[in-house]
Each structure stands twice: as C-alpha cells, then as structure tokens.
Amino acid sequence: MPNFTRRAIKESFLKLLNQRPLNQITVKDIVEDCGINRNSFYYHFSDLPALVEEIMAERVSAMVENHPTVDSVQEGSDAIVEFVMHNKRAIYHIYNSVSRDVFERHLMEVCRYVVTTYLDGMLEEVEEADRDAILRFHRCACFGSVIDWLNGGMKDDVSDYFRRIRQLRLGLPEK
C-alpha cells in the first residue's frame, strides 16, 4: 500500500494534465509540483512516457475492478462513459499529444473487456470465426464512438453514442 511518493507523482501529473497538454509538461514540472527530488521521480519511473503508460493501465484495471460483474452491455458502456467523462480534460490532453497511441491502446482494451464479458455468453451457438468477427465489430464500435466523440470536440454525452449502438444491434444474430 505505501509508496505514497509514487502516488503523489501520478496525482501531480494528472493535475498538470488538467491544465495543459502533455507535451508542455516536463519531469521538472512534476517533481516541483509535489515537492520531491528529481531523482525520486526516476527512481519510480524510467521516464515520462512510462508514467503515462502506467497511469493508463491503472485506469483500465481500476475500471474493470469497479465493475467486476458486468452483466449487461448497459453497465459495461456505463463504465466506459463514466471513465471518459470523469477524466475529460486529461483525456483531451493525452489524446491530443504524442501519447495518443497509448491512450487508444488502453481504451481498446477496455472496450474489448466490456464487449467480450457481456456478449460472449450470448454467442455460444455461433461458430468460432463468426463469433470473433461479431465481438471485434462491437469492440471497435465502442472504441470508435469514443474517438468520434473526442474528434467532435467532446461536446455530446458519450452515452448517446452507446445507446444508439445498442439500439441498432448491428452484427448481432437474430434470435
């Protein structure tokens, strides 16, 4: 549980990320913000990209843990919406920066988790190849919705996008 410095570094980073884009945040800024020695930063993280990587991975697993039993695609997408809306500004800065790939990779991982957790049980009688295709379709739909929302200036509520997807039920075999 300890390693409070490690946590303080992350908090300072996210705090700064809510103020300006990532490429305007230096290691020096972070260590000065939480008042620690610069070497202590490098003791915990090899460099700044490593910090970004860890935070992204952390958010994914935290979200998964907060919704351990996703028993409906509603709950699943709610988790994604909650995550995205709560970290709105930080996501904006990460997305519009050199670390876009890191964010997209983890976002895709979240979508994969949510979609497979819910849909897998509904596709038991579907052939393996078809099932993979359907899951991939839904996963990419979730992912793309968030990306679209980001590119659209983050104006609308993301949940609208997901609601539309659920209503369409594209790629789902008729019962």
Next chain:
Amino acid sequence: MPNFTRRAIKESFLKLLNQRPLNQITVKDIVEDCGINRNSFYYHFSDLPALVEEIMAERVSAMVENHPTVDSVQEGSDAIVEFVMHNKRAIYHIYNSVSRDVFERHLMEVCRYVVTTYLDGMLEEVEEADRDAILRFHRCACFGSVIDWLNGGMKDDVSDYFRRIRQLRLGLPEK
C-alpha cells in the same frame, strides 16, 4: 513538501474519525488503513494524542492562511463557520472524546486571531485595559457560539449565531 506518509496518516485518521469516535480509533487501525508499518507511525508521532494535537494546530494555521487579510468580522466568522461546517463529523467525534480540551484550545486560538485581527484597529483610542476586556469578550463570544452549537446537536447553521453577535455589538464602544 514530501513526507507523504505523514500526510497519509492524518488522512486515514480523519477518515476513521468520520466513522467513529476517537476513543474507538487505535494506532493499529490507522496504520492498517493506510497500509504502513506500525513503527512508521511512531517514527512520525510520539502517540495518538500528538497526532490529534498536530491536526488541530494544522487546521488553525490553514484557516488563518486561507484568510490572510480578514478585513471584516464577517469574513472572519465566515472562516470559522466554514471550518466548523466542513469538519462537522470529525469535530463531533473529537469534541465528544477525551481530546475535547485540545479542540477547545485551538478553537479558542482561531477566535482570538479572528477577533483581534478585525477589532484591534477599531479600538485605538480605547484604554489598554478596556481594549483587552472587549477583545476577550468577543473572542469568548465566538468560541462559546461554536460550543453551544456543538452541545445543541449541531443542528442550526453556526453563521446564525455569529450574525446575532454582530447585530448585538455587545461590548463595542459607541462611536
């Protein structure tokens, strides 16, 4: 700035203090809550009363720093009200425990600061002995208001008490 463990101890303590009275909180509870070794607690604080003492003192100075230029008794009492209302449950548990004296001592210090900061300038032509008496009266009035509020079950808004005091202007020489 560092010493994050020290801060984590305080946060855990206040967290627990929002759940149950102080005499039901042990050192063991605190160290387990923030996941540190028990010795690390004793490294930072000699014992639990010392922790209470430091937190109280800290809140006083924080409040003073947040209102560096109290240019009206309105602002001054607002600071007290804000402090009291924001730490409602914690104050309740501290007040109804063995550490009541610690709380009262620091609360009185807050009132002293607020009252003297504002009233001192208004009492320049008053004699030394009278000025002291007037200041003491107002200081104790602020202090007593909070105590009264605590004893009354913390139901009303404390600001009502202060408003009444300001309206009465007892002990203030007529201009």
Next chain:
DNA sequence: ATCCCCGTGTCCGAAAATCAGACACGGGGA
C-alpha cells in the same frame, strides 16, 4: 555557426524513512 540555457537521463554516496521482529507493560474480558 556558435554559444548558452535548460531539461534530460544517469551515476554516486549520504541521509532519511520504512520495514520486520522482538520485548515488557497494562487493561479488560473469559
């Protein structure tokens, strides 16, 4: 082009903080 400032990443040894493990003490319940 050159200089210079600044952040980076790395190293070192010193200092501080955290740890595990033990001990005696005292209060309170069985």
Next chain:
DNA sequence: TCCCCGTGTCTGATTTTCGGACACGGGGAT
C-alpha cells in the same frame, strides 16, 4: 487468574529520498 490485544520502545536491515555532479541534446539568441 489467565490470556488476548494494543501500546510504546528498541534494534538492525532494507528501501527510499536526497543533494550534487556529469554528459548529452535540442532550441533560442547573438
């Protein structure tokens, strides 16, 4: 009375943080 549990203290090992230094490279100024 015995026993459990939290306390407060100690020791030494380990981890973490620190200050200070270094070379490197990019970018702005001259």
